[in-house]
Amino acid sequence: MCGIAGLIHRNKSSNVGSELQGMLQALKHRGEDSTGYALYGDTDGKNFIARIKIGENVGEGSSSVAEDVSVYDERKKVVDDCIKELGAKIVKEERTLPYSLRYEIEYDKKDLLEFSQKIESIPGVEILSMGKSLEVIKDLGNAKMVCERYNLDKLVGTHAIGHARMATESGVDIKSAHPFWGYPFSDVSVVHNGQLTNYWNNRRVLENKGMRFMSECDSELIAVYLAEKMRSGATLEEGMKESLSGLDGVFTYFVATKNSLGMAKDTMAAKPLVLYESDDLVAMGSEEIAIRSVLPQEIDTYDPFDGEVKVWQI
């Protein structure tokens, strides 16, 4: 199953961390193997924020192999050295959990491909997200557990997307959890509900074009597919419209950038989505109860039709 939720405030900021937590927790019956947040916080836009994973959560239910915490320390040191070699400077660092790093980085290049490739060439290291506003936080457990573990409820921003996962196609681990970063594009993230049936064909084609996959989760394909379209010059909306025929299977997915939030639904309309739209706020989720957690009053909602693509700006 899996549940997805997203919201975008237009003309103002809000406590999107707490709001998304409420929406995803309302969907926890759709899956609580892992939960992920892609939060677009208010920043001064000067530095990049990188969320880097240097190990897996090997707690109860995890399909990952346990590693000694000392391995994480060694990896962190290699990552720090590598960032220096790339001519970047770590301005601020947080290590909420032994395997999770949050860095604010001064880096004057716009293209993040070289940076990402270099960092991810370190075994066991993955950049979960990188951008001037985006932070992807994902871990095992339901929305409330992940929110508390990473102190997300105070995060203020304009928009956010998230995912409550029931693992079906790949393991119970952080690398297979959503959201996926639109590597190597700054501030692009994707969440998906459904199943893609032409994953391996598309993956082979995209890998031949130099695109990178970090997991064997079919949903990662959407992020990579859109990133490749954008690298070829398409706008986000154009890439999303092409995905309706380029991706086979059943899907409803959300994609977010620094300034926008979009949704796409497959031509069979096989996966649910309920949408609320007003001048100030767009909120959507797999079920209406997700929207009700931020808008308990009586509101007008609707199901987007088959093959529909929509994009909203902040």
Added chain:
Amino acid sequence: MANLKNVTKKTKAQEMGMHSEVLTGRTQQKFFNPDEAENFYYFGTYDVDFNKRTDLDVKDMTAAEANKKIDGLMSEGYGTIVIKNPQGKHSLGVGILNKLNLIFEGSLGYFGIGSCDGPVVRINGRVGWSCAENLMAGKVVIEKNAGSCFGAAIRGGDLICKGSVGARTGIDMKGGTIIIGGDAGAFTGFMMQRGRIIILGDVGINLGDSMYDGTIFIGGEIGSYGSDAVPSELTKSDQDWLKRKLKVAEIGANFDVSKMTKVVAGKKLWNYDNLEPTEKKGAI
């Protein structure tokens, strides 16, 4: 279990002319004799008084608690129940097997009003997926929009949505009438076997795909026809029926039914196995 193949007893259904083929095995059909009415008890039903009215706030209840409470109120004879603050909860108002006026002040989640037989339900908000699934009799009116699989497998009753609905409306329906005031998504009437669907607005792709029987009336544009769904002549009696039905449904008061498209089954798929190979190709 022995000698089942040798059982060729003529069933009541055959005696009534419902089918002529001789079936083997034991029948599970039950027939009701009106003379023995007092010996029958329809489990889970209540005699209610429509003038006995009450409110029920379900804000802090689970779906199971709310449904149990509704059942309790019916057992006390309440015939008109107003549900406050449903707030998109799933599976509310299910399994009601007697007459009842049930009013929801707000929206429902998935599987609302499922497996009901007899109540008149009005929902002032929207409903999620699979509203009124398996409805046997009664009337359900939704004032706003509805999700996908609206009226899945209904066997009777009237199901009315004044807004728009998602995909697969009336999937596998076996009777009854579904009326939509707005648009409908893809695969409307997918595998329907009997009954009628009226859509006043546009409808998505694959309309009536693999329908066995039944009739669909469309007021707006059709995305595309599904396998074996074909347009048919809209007769005078069709138009009279549509006018009557829309009036009863309090919907489309000034709608011009004469311009609607009538869609029926081409009946090439339902006996697919009997077709010649060349005919099969044409049927798909």
